[in-house]
Amino acid sequence: xxxxxxxxxxxxxxxxxxxxxxxxxxxxxxxxxxxxxxxxxxxxxxxxxxxxxxxxxxxxxxxxxxxxxxxxxxxxxxxxxxxxxxxxxxxxxxxxxxxxxxxxxxxxxxxxxxxxxxxxxxxxxxxxxxxxxxxxxxxxxxxxxxxxxxxxxxxxxxxxxxxxxxxxxxxxxxxxxxxxxxxxxxxxxxxxxxxxxxxxxxxxxxxxxxxxxxxxxxxxxxxxxxxxxxxxxxxxxxxxxxxxxxxxxxxxxxxxxxxxxxxxxxxxxxxxxxxxxxxxxxxxxxxxxxxxxxxxxxxxxxxxxxxxxxxxxxxxxxxxxxxxxxxxxxxxxxxxxxxxxxxxxxxxxxxxxxxxxxxxxxxxxxxxxxxxxxxxxxxxxxxxxxxxxxxxxxxxxxxxxxxxxxxxxxxxxxxxxxxxxxxxxxxxxxxxxxxxxxxxxxxxxxxx
Ligand code: PFF
Numbered sequence: 001x002x003x004x005x006x007x008x009x010x011x012x013x014x015x016x017x018x019x020x021x022x023x024x025x026x027x028x029x030x031x032x033x034x035x036x037x038x039x040x041x042x043x044x045x046x047x048x049x050x051x052x053x054x055x056x057x058x059x060x061x062x063x064x065x066x067x068x069x070x071x072x073x074x075x076x077x078x079x080x081x082x083x084x085x086x087x088x089x090x091x092x093x094x095x096x097x098x099x100x101x102x103x104x105x106x107x108x109x110x111x112x113x114x115x116x117x118x119x120x121x122x123x124x125x126x127x128x129x130x131x132x133x134x135x136x137x138x139x140x141x142x143x144x145x146x147x148x149x150x151x152x153x154x155x156x157x158x159x160x161x162x163x164x165x166x167x168x169x170x171x172x173x174x175x176x177x178x179x180x181x182x183x184x185x186x187x188x189x190x191x192x193x194x195x196x197x198x199x200x201x202x203x204x205x206x207x208x209x210x211x212x213x214x215x216x217x218x219x220x221x222x223x224x225x226x227x228x229x230x231x232x233x234x235x236x237x238x239x240x241x242x243x244x245x246x247x248x249x250x251x252x253x254x255x256x257x258x259x260x261x262x263x264x265x266x267x268x269x270x271x272x273x274x275x276x277x278x279x280x281x282x283x284x285x286x287x288x289x290x291x292x293x294x295x296x297x298x299x300x301x302x303x304x305x306x307x308x309x310x311x312x313x314x315x316x317x318x319x320x321x322x323x324x325x326x327x328x329x330x331x332x333x334x335x336x337x338x339x340x341x342x343x344x345x346x347x348x349x350x351x352x353x354x355x356x357x358x359x360x361x362x363x364x365x366x367x368x369x370x371x372x373x374x375x376x377x378x379x380x381x382x383x384x385x386x387x388x389x390x391x392x393x394x395x396x397x398x399x400x401x402x403x404x405x406x407x408x409x410x411x412x413x414x415x416x417x418x419x420x421x422x423x424x425x426x427x428x429x430x431x432x433x434x435x436x437x438x439x440x441x442x443x444x445x446x447x448x
Pocket of ligand 1: 024025026028099221223224225229230317318320
């Protein structure tokens, strides 16, 4: 089959920053802290780390391998090997759409909060919670921010892999880490902050139950951008000299560090101010401003920095979500990059409008008992991504030739990868069974 020249990453660091940019996002800074807060702190973190390094890392490696082997995005990568697997790729593209049905809404909130940091958000700490509720329930304001946020995504992805996505990652990722570190230093110097450190790092096992594992696994997939072909797509732009195991390990480690840093940015300060860690999804939007309000004159600046970091993190991830769908349309439907980007974004925006309105005027319109926002969130995080990961593991373990996988992972035999057999057993047997168990528990608990 004739193939036109495929775009590829301009440099190794470019790929790492883009892949880490995809992984590090709202999942790390918005979701990880509130899940940790709701699931008892340290114990959740230990289980999360186990999911990340036992399951997530292996799947990350499998996705990159499949992507680079085929040089095709999710659907094509499955389809070239076997037509009957097309559905697995399509499920991934569908997940991409659904995550982008709520993700830009939260991205828009974070943009709004950068501005709000300077316009009175911090002046009445007691009212921050109500103000947040009123803001996200408003039928117009959050939508304006969502559209603005989406336009930035469109701009970046329309520019293409190297000029757009890679450049954004290289500039924005270091900025994000820098901002988080500044906030952490400030938080750790507050009196009473050590209680936050104990909460994060001293596990209390009495709070752990089946749901904790489900939450941790779902979070690992979401946070590492796995289970929907995103890393297949990014892997498809990798050149043959790159060492896949090293790259996978670097990306997974960076993502985990970002989550822990986000925890360190929030919890010590939160405990220092005597606030509750169990606030749920509103945690960063409600508790963080209260923390900043307590910091005096510089609070505004810290607050603006924090929400800028959140927005940056979100942006490099939503760009990758958009790219998954765009790459599919380019590979399989032969659309040009620009028309793929514009068409896809319009559909995503419509889903976002539904999500945003479901938190206010449309709160009565529910599917299976939840509004659009929660529906997209729960369905992808708890079900689709885990199933997508399981399908990928089965596909790689049982339908691809072991020798082909070895060849790809060792760059044609020129590299040593001593853990190949262990990885192969994980992918072929252990991970499908583990995910099967957890997904089953998840689906039954959601169905209840
Ligand atoms: N990993 C992103 C985050 O932590 O916010 C979300 C995400 C991006 C999920 C890309 C899935 C994906 F394919």
